[in-house]
Amino acid sequence: MSPLSGVLGEAWALYRRYFAHFILISFVIYLVVAVVTALLSLAAGSWGAFLGLLLSLFGMFLLQAALVKAVQDVRDGRVDLDLGQTVRAALPYVGSVAIASILASIGITIGLALIIVPGLILLTFWSMIVPSIVIGGAGAIESFGRSWRTVRGHAWNVFGTFVVVFLILIVGEIVISAILLALPYAWRNFVADVVAGTLVAPYLATVVTLVYYRLTAAHGQTAEPAAPGAGYGQPGGYGYGQPSPGPGPGPADPGDYGQHGPA
Structure with a gap:
């Protein structure tokens, strides 16, 4: 069975459960940027x-x-970071996300302009760049290799998942634009962009984040970097509720089978 089986349903359930939290983050950032941009232009x-x-x-x-x-935060079933804390936690990664996103956009655009297929391949294999930086702690350049290794072996599943997501998003934007037909053209585009972005961005981020966690687990990789000095029973350590490794027979020792300890 594909590691991405049911991921869209899981993302939708998480999106609905924390809808208010996700929408608040998205709306505030969209609104502040839109207002300040308009004032600067004027x-x-x-x-x-x-x-x-x-x-x-x-x-x-x-x-x-x-x-x-935010999606990383609520995966344990509760909201630990409010709006301000989430933004502050994300700020250190903005530079790396910007560099990686711009480089990826250039590469994907060139690939699409050539014969389309290379662009789609890069779009698929580089789709895990942002969670590789924000969750995995990778640098801007390192995130390309990390994303490629994460997607490798499951590229068709990843591509199919994002095709379905983008079709859903396109339909959503069409519906929103139709609802706003009564507004003047300029205002309609502005409001549609803000509303669509506010509603759509959290779901897309939820899908991308859950896909990242599922694929890293499928590869036996660690999704999040271990905290310095973390051991068993600590976040970022070996595993919750297991004893910390200590002196004793090595993993190859027959006496170790069936016992607690690092594999």
Whole structure:
């Protein structure tokens, strides 16, 4: 059975359960960026528009990191980080996410412009870049190799999962645009972008994060870096509720079979 079997349903259940929390993070970041960008454009003309573009890019990368961090936080069944704590926890990763995302966008765009297929391949194998940085602690360049190894062996499943997700998102944006038809064109596009982004981004981040956790488990990898000095029973250590390793027979010793200890 594919490690991604049922991942969309799990993502939807998590999205619904923590809908208010996810939407608050997404809406606040979208709203702040949109308002400040509009004010800069009005106050400083073309220079303001350029600064607004940079701010929009920063906001997009911050939103990606914050939502992945939020999904990581609620996987234990409770919200430990509020809005401010989530944003602060995501800030250290924004630079790496920005560098990796820009490089990936350039590579994928070139691949799509050539004969489409290389772009789709890169899009699939680099889809785990953001969780590799935010959850796995990888650097911007390291995240490409980490993402590739995570997806390897399950590329078709990953590609199919994201095709379904993007089809759902396209339908959602069409519905939102239809609902806002009564608004003037400029306002309709602005409101549709904010509303669609606010509703869509958390679900996409939930899917990406859950896919990352499932694939790392399928490969026998560690999804999150171990904390310094962590042992058994500690977050980031060997495992919850198991005794810490100590002196004794090695793993190859027949007396070790059936006993507690590191495999």
